[in-house]
């Protein structure tokens with residue numbers, strides 16, 4: 312497939328008087344990873360549900376794999392794979408049996424080879440014959456994605472694929488997602504983590520209150536937010552003023568007695584800042600290195616924090 316794998320235009324959805332999607336436009340080129348980034352309640356799952364035919368939008372059009380979701384839902388369902396926040400895994404079956412179920416449902420040939428390949432790829436071979444109820448959260452999510460891949464879908468929707476995973480499982484998941492895209496698969500994923508969108512996505516849309524408030528490559532988005540900086544809190548306004556004068560690019564908050572200094576956060580540059588304070592016999596009461604996170608992105612793009620976005 313070339314061109315767009317997923318397009319949406321003017322999507323609207325309300326539950327009673329609560330507007331959940333307020334005019335969403337999306338265009339996901341085939342063979343790329345697109346991330347919908349937003350806090351709880353932003354409308355990510357609802358968007359995925361509309362794109363995957365599970366929920367009907369009140370207005371707007373969606374095309375997936377060239378098919379209209381409203382008039383051709385069956386064809387869309389055939390072309391896609393969906394892995395949701397609530398795994399399709401049957402706890403009473405083993406990992407292998409869960410995969411076998413998908414093979415039986417999709418009536419594909421060569422099922423045994425596909426199952427063996429998937430178990431290996433997801434590092435589940437050793438636990439393949441244990442009941443899924445004994446799996447950790449990370450193993451369950453991996454099995455869930457493996458089940459989605461049985462039919463080799465060319466477009467895959469992943470709703471928060473790594474929420475709750477430990478760092479190692481998260482990295483395994485990232486590698487699998489990248490490999491899929493290297494094979495030409497298109498992926499739309501939702502995430503609450505800027506870091507995840509940054510690592511994986513070609514393009515990111517930031518969703519807030521049912522609207523896309525920013526869209527671009529991770530680098531474009533990061534350029535719009537305050538970068539990594541070092542934060543010092545001083546005991547007196549005089550110390551704060553001196554520090555502001557001697558440290559390049561520093562900005563002072565006089566009420567909080569806090570100074571923010573842009574820095575890459577590496578030990579060498581931080582040591583340089585501390586040495587400079589020492590030269591002037593300045594002693595900060597608090598010191599921290601701050602890396603931008605989703606809250607910073609939100610604050611910069613929406614004027615409020617993700618906490619406020621939840622309300």
Ligand SMILES: Nc1ncnc2c1ncn2[C@@H]1O[C@H](COP(=O)(O)OP(=O)(O)OP(=O)(O)O)[C@@H](O)[C@H]1O
Nearest residue numbers: 326329331349350351352353354355356357358471
């Ligand atoms: N079936 C429903 N009936 C009523 N309200 C709903 C329904 N589904 C979703 N909502 C509301 O729509 C809003 C967006 O929900 P959605 O699940 O799309 O957000 P999200 O960004 O995926 O958040 P999360 O990360 O928590 O899943 C929420 O306020 C939610 O309460």
